[in-house]
Amino acid sequence: xxxxxxxxxxxxxxxxxxxxxxxxxxxxxxxxxxxxxxxxxxxxxxxxxxxxxxxxxxxxxxxxxxxxxxxxxxxxxxxxxxxxxxxxxxxxxxxxxxxxxxxxxxxxxxxxxx
Amino acid sequence: xxxxxxxxxxxxxxxxxxxxxxxxxxxxxxxxxxxxxxxxxxxxxxxxxxxxxxxxxxxxxxxxxxxxxxxxxxxxxxxxxxxxxxxxxxxxxxxxxxxxxxxxxxxxxx
Numbered sequence: 001x002x003x004x005x006x007x008x009x010x011x012x013x014x015x016x017x018x019x020x021x022x023x024x025x026x027x028x029x030x031x032x033x034x035x036x037x038x039x040x041x042x043x044x045x046x047x048x049x050x051x052x053x054x055x056x057x058x059x060x061x062x063x064x065x066x067x068x069x070x071x072x073x074x075x076x077x078x079x080x081x082x083x084x085x086x087x088x089x090x091x092x093x094x095x096x097x098x099x100x101x102x103x104x105x106x107x108x109x110x111x112x113x114x
Numbered sequence: 115x116x117x118x119x120x121x122x123x124x125x126x127x128x129x130x131x132x133x134x135x136x137x138x139x140x141x142x143x144x145x146x147x148x149x150x151x152x153x154x155x156x157x158x159x160x161x162x163x164x165x166x167x168x169x170x171x172x173x174x175x176x177x178x179x180x181x182x183x184x185x186x187x188x189x190x191x192x193x194x195x196x197x198x199x200x201x202x203x204x205x206x207x208x209x210x211x212x213x214x215x216x217x218x219x220x221x222x223x224x
Contacts, residue, residue, distance in 0.1 A: 040216060041151075041219075042156070042217075043203075043214045045211050045212065045213070055210060069159070090156060091156070097210060099144050099145045099164075099205030099206075100145060100162065100164065100205075100209065102147065102210065103149075103159065104159070105158070105159075106156060107155065108155075108156055
């Protein structure tokens with residue numbers, strides 16, 4: 001069974017479109033995250049949710065909006081896509097909010113904006 | 115703020131030992147993680163250090179010196195499958211967040 005699953009794996013779309021990426025974890029973890037990995041492989045935190053509450057909101061454009069219907073799901077909606085949004089987006093979860101809990105990553109969604 | 119530095123690329127020979135260094139400057143530091151990421155795949159957890167010293171886990175060991183802001187990942191008996199990127203990440207208490215370095219791409223050659 002996949003612990004952290006995200007869909008779709010690949011997403012190709014045009015500038016200006018709106019798209020969503022879905023993420024689900026079956027580990028029973030309390031905290032979920034979205035990370036962005038750019039072409040230089042730099043992995044940067046975007047959001048995290050703990051028990052359905054947003055606890056981190058890095059300085060990302062407000063075109064990006066996380067939505068968590070329950071603690072097992074954290075979806076990412078992106079409005080008005082731009083070329084610079086092209087990257088790999090990783091969903092992750094951890095057992096606890098604290099720093100000692102390792103992150104479990106999904107397999108990533110490669111977003112290409114043309 | 116936070117700043118994490120690690121070499122961009124390294125090459126080592128199959129069967130050898132390689133050490134990947136990481137230096138960090140992170141306010142509210144409370145733990146150092148190492149992750150492995152194969153090309154096109156998700157990062158996977160390797161090790162966690164919060165106290166000074168060496169943590170050994172099979173062929174992989176990780177060391178931390180909090181006073182020096184320094185960590186390394188030691189890989190022994192290198193195998194071809196160890197070719198991957200190795201990501202150093204520091205946990206910052208204030209932001210309750212894990213900040214990653216840019217990763218070290220390790221290539222293992224025969």
